Amino acid sequence: MRIVFALVLLAGLGLAGFAVFMAQGYIEQIQAERDQLIAMRDQAPHLSDVVVAKKTMKYGDRITRDDLQTIKWPTDSLPAGVFNYIEAPDGAGSDVKAFFARGETRPRAALRSFEPFEPVLASKVTQPGVDAGINANLTPGMRAFAIRVDVLSGVSGFLRPGDRVDVYWTGRIGDSNVTKLIQTGVRLIAIDQNADADRTEETMIARTVTVEVTPEQVAALTQAQSTGSLTLSLVGSNDVSEVGPIEVDQRTLLGLQEEVVVAPEVKEVCTVRTNKGGEIVVVEIPCPD
Structure with missing residues (x-):
């Protein structure tokens, strides 16, 4: 046991x-x-709330709360101009990035197309109650100015709102035809009456382009357009170089030298006048140094 x-x-x-x-x-x-x-x-990225499109939206579409949703996005890779709230929460301060203010009922409009789950950026939408158009693209303090263009006056078939162009003037100065660079890096805000940067008419030749300029530039371009013709030159999207003064006339273009008229040398003659028997006699003498 x-x-x-x-x-x-x-x-x-x-x-x-x-x-x-x-x-x-x-x-x-x-x-x-x-x-x-x-x-x-500890190694996982920090996440923030980001407002994104819930469906596909095109230029000009009005955006309401039902068109948006909030998802998580890595905080260290947030695009500039994102919104963190669809509507500002109660008691939110001025630093809150909300698509709609508290109680706002007016829709905003899309300035660019959006795909589902694409972040909605402030630069791609209008203010509440403002439809898409030229007014929505104008920077405060700037003015819109229309320039007549055609197939011969620049790269009009390849221009898009948001592109930058140099403006050249061709006219007469004195008795010579001159082409001169008058404005550099001017931003386009509309092609014809279309401010849609996503337009797809690749081969459409514009009749007018609308540029964003200062009031002083409006006066200069008005004077230039009334006294000659304007030509546009597209600036590369990554081009940050500065262009100096450019002016070309026919002689410069053809490499001709300006004719210099040399006056013939006039020999100085010195004389002395004498009276001989009532007759005036002119006698040439050496000129003093």
Whole structure:
């Protein structure tokens, strides 16, 4: 009986030791997994709320709350001009980036096309109650000015709102035809009456382009357009170089030298007049130095 009791006791102790060993291994595994999850959490990017389009939207579409939703986005790679709220929360300060102010009922309009889940940026939408158009693209303090163009006056078939162009004037100065660079890096805000930067008519030749300029530039371009013809030159999207004064006339273009008229040398003659018997006699003498 004692032998049986001893055997049972030994078996129990063995099982208890095995259970402790298994429990210890399980606890160590749980702790390792916990440490791994903590490390992954610390390495994971921080996320912020970002307002995105819920559906495909085109230029000019009015945007309401039903067209938007909020998703998580890595904080360190947020695009400039994102919104964090569809509508400003109660008590929100001026630093809150909300698509709509609290209680705002007027829709905004799309200035560019949007695809589902694309972040909605402030530069791609109008203010509440403002439809898409030239007014929505004008920078405060700037003016819109229309320039007549055709297939011969520039790259009108390839221009898009948002492009930058140099403006050249051709006319007469004195008795010579001259082409002169008068404005550089002027931003286009509309092609004909279309301010859609995503338009797809690749081969459409514009009749007018509308540029964004200062009031002083409006006066200069008006004078230039009334006294000659204007030509546009497209500036590359990544071109930040500065262009100096450019003026070319026919002689410069053809490499002709201006004729210099040299007056013939006039020999100085010195004379003396004498009266001989009532007759005036002119005698040539050497001129003094």
